[in-house]
Amino acid sequence: MKGVRFFPKDKTAIIVLLLSALFFIFAKWYPIINTFLLSFKEATFFKESWIGLENYKKLFSEDKVSLQTFWNTLKFALMVVPATAIIGLALALFVHQIKDFAVRSLFNAAFFIPFVVPIVAIAIVWKFMFQPSEIGLFNQVLGFFNIGPVRWLKNPKIALASLAFLSVWKRAGYAMIIYLSGLLAIPGTFYEAARVEGANAWQSFRRITLPLLAPTTLFVIVVITIGSLMVFETPYVMTTEDFPGSIPGGPANSTNVVVLNIYQQAFRFNHIGYASASAVILFVIIFTISFIQFKFISQRYEY
């Protein structure tokens, strides 16, 4: 546009912008580019040498454990994302219809608190609740119905789902808050018009609420997806056995996820280059999934 300056006139503004740019370059872009370059090297913390695509070849053809971590991570995301979005929306609809401000605030806070509590603290407490014997809280509850005990974190078939359950519980409140803001933005006149036309609650929800919440849904899904694909703390805290030299990754490697594997490769085995290759692949996966989500969910509706 004519007359628009690229750089501000004010010197203070220039300095502040430069500082911000320097921060982004050194704290964000430099590590990203360096990681990408390291992925083509045989690198430890102390020395490195160029090896081309060898790390990627090893990742895709030799290292079954690392490949499994990608599959575990995708499974985890597939469990967490839809559940969090659906439960978040349900909570938002529930809270939205509460008329009393004090009661609504109380429910808001109650559902949102898990999101603000540090994940490591939650993971430690839930690890006790998931105890495989009858001393675990969940098994005690199941015991009242003569079910179990269930080996929540010890059975490789359900360990990942147990972690997903915790993740949904933690993030649903966050999704609720985002959806609430989306619901508040929908004009009430649409619902009035629908009522006049004879639409019932389900039809209003399907034809008005859901479509107009599409941008919000896109945001929730993208954010939760990225968070799920980058999960680390819950499998690390909850499924690492407590003996010297123990490896995180849960029973039969069933809760070993990509970021956890990257951590092990880099900081336990000193394979920085190989860990960087895994990180680059994870970045590509997240980018691709986010791109697809933007393409298919971002359709805007206008009435």
Add this chain to the structure above:
Amino acid sequence: MKKLVSLLVLLLLLVSAGVVFSGGAQEAEPAAKKPVSIRVWFTTRQPIVDMSQKYIEKYQADNPWAKVNFLTVSEADMLAKFTTAHMAGNQPDVTYIDEIILDAMVNADQLRPLPVDEAWVTKKMGKDVAARFKVKGNYYVLPNGNMTGLLFYNTDHLKTAGYDATSIPKTWEKFIPFARTVASKNGVKIPFAFNGAGQSLAEAVAYQLGGTSFLNSETCVYGSEEWIRAAQFCVDLFDKYKTDSRDNVNAREAFGTGNAPFTFEWSWFIGMMQGTYTDIHFATGPLPTEDGTPPYGRYGDNAGFSVTYTDDKKKEAAELFWMMLMTTEFQKEFAPLRGLVSAHLEVRDSELYAAQPHITAKEIISKGFAVNDGDPPSEITTFRNRAWSAIKDGGQDPRSALQEAEKGANAVLAKMDNWLLWGKEGRK
């Protein structure tokens, strides 16, 4: 004229006095050393940290020009924290380097040569250590001692059941029902606790059966028949003999809280029992075997204090501190807290290892009742641990799990450089 002569004489006297006194002062007080501050990192074991404080104070009193900044770091984080500090240019000057990260540190030239020669090491620790720990003509780390797997037993439980140490059977066939009897008579549910230590127990049993982990520095044999039988035996301990359960608390906690009369653990657990579970009266014995005779398992070296300074101005202070750690006085207190049979001959032959709970480990190691198979890096033992997890929790059959582990370990070994700096043999 007279006045002038008197003045000259006086001046001469003053100058002479100055020369005499300054020369005397030089002899009485050597040139003061420049103050330095050294960073010392130990791994986090509270009893050792507490014990070390008085030695640090003594070191600082003996060397007033040197100040010690002492920090504890967990074993799991040591490599990451050390490398981060190295990149920031402030790595510690004396570091406790655990053997599981030693190969990475040596390969990366991060350790300085120790201020000792072969004669010193031979005198302190014997010919075998002097030979095995020499790397490129220097010593970079020396073992603190050795550890081995032991049977730990609760002496009160035995007494209540009407038994003593001599009653403990030497064969697995007799030991298992005996353990159940002792547990039952004490009203505890876990006869022989090993949950969380299953991979170590399987390894010990594999060695008992005549197996090994490595044929040489390039060939891992986790998939051998001995390992398969050993893993199946440990699964049977869970499922067939029910001496423990996969869902119980880990073995250390079960034994340490008095909920199991017997457990298997490596000798470092002695330090933990004495520091953490002080209410339990315990002793150690050799693990049962198939026929009651050794070998009882494996033993390994425990490393080690190393000098890691980068600033040559700190060399003297760092090396003096390291030498202090090598004194018999320090090692006499350190080794038992760490659960080691000390590598220092003077300590090993002292009265400390002539009685429980240390005597068993000393006898097993010094009499060759366990196999020293070197100390592989954690990246290799990870395959073994994963296989055990797949067998124990995933229900995978031991043969396929261990053969997969062997394949994976050998693929890593083929690309590994300079590991197994001590042990059976070095790199080809």
